[in-house]
Amino acid sequence: MTSTSSATPSSESPTVSRLYEAAADAFGAKGFHATTTRDIASRAGLSPAGVYVHFASKEDLLYQLSREGHTVARDALARAAARSSAPAETLRSMIGAFARWHAEQHQVARIVQYEFRHLSPEHQHEVLTLRREIDAVVRGVVDEGVASGDFEVEDTHAAALALLSLVVDVARWYHPGVQQTPEQIEQTYGALALRLVGASPHPG
């Protein structure tokens, strides 16, 4: 079982993409602490020196992978939010697509979520800033739906957190053997998102 290459769509070097996949596999199998740069290099078919051409350290690799993953997610969510549709449709497509991504990219997503504590304090801070931006995009759509009367939410912060919890947890329970396809997960989670904000699951 290997990570798929679309995990890191914006990284331009194929070697860097390969190293991201190798790192996600190695961290997933052994955890960050027990993984050596040599493990990652050998999974990517490189020498350890080949890793250091691109990354200063194992922590730097985890950081770049986390930053990349969060940036791609933030940008995709912001693009979805910027489309001029009704808040319910925006939220549904946004949360559905994000849930699907967490199924398709469950290995990378797990690393990004569960190995966060192994980043340096400075890198944790940077990744937290990206996470706050992701929260803000989701909260913005919820606020919009509350303002338009489409959603009924008392605590926007709690609702946005719950929406992200639903999505993030897909990476924990998903494995390629589950009955739902990523497409079905997209559908289901889009509908669940509307329920959480008190909108009809079948608008229009």
Place this chain on the structure above:
Amino acid sequence: MTSTSSATPSSESPTVSRLYEAAADAFGAKGFHATTTRDIASRAGLSPAGVYVHFASKEDLLYQLSREGHTVARDALARAAARSSAPAETLRSMIGAFARWHAEQHQVARIVQYEFRHLSPEHQHEVLTLRREIDAVVRGVVDEGVASGDFEVEDTHAAALALLSLVVDVARWYHPGVQQTPEQIEQTYGALALRLVGASPHPG
């Protein structure tokens, strides 16, 4: 920051409880693979030999901790489900209390969730059986609410999974610095659970 002792309410030996706490702290800090039996022993104020009096190996400790955590959770949920109240009230109190537990016991909960892959195949199987029992208890209450007309759910399995996702993810994002108290989390998540199953958040 240490785990609190109520993590393992049914373990009778104080030394075993101390070892569970020490293991949760050590696995949380370094991951399962990079943690040694010596690390755990020294956090618990014991010699490595003192660990082996109670546990055959580091994996056995993780297994017992996971089994204990899941068993306590299953029994608490089953007790809540057995109380003769309306399905909405049962679901609300059940999910609320479980969310609160994930906040209060976030360190143990993280270990149990994130280090699962490090259990032996046989132990994974046993823990999965307990997880299925937990799923079944939650699904039973959802089914009951659908049958009574209190809930409106198309896919009971997906709804139960989403309810558990909301709760489990509390252990990921919760830390003692967050603004919500565990009591507020209990309230919020009880109400969110009712939304997810299409019940009114303010029944009665």
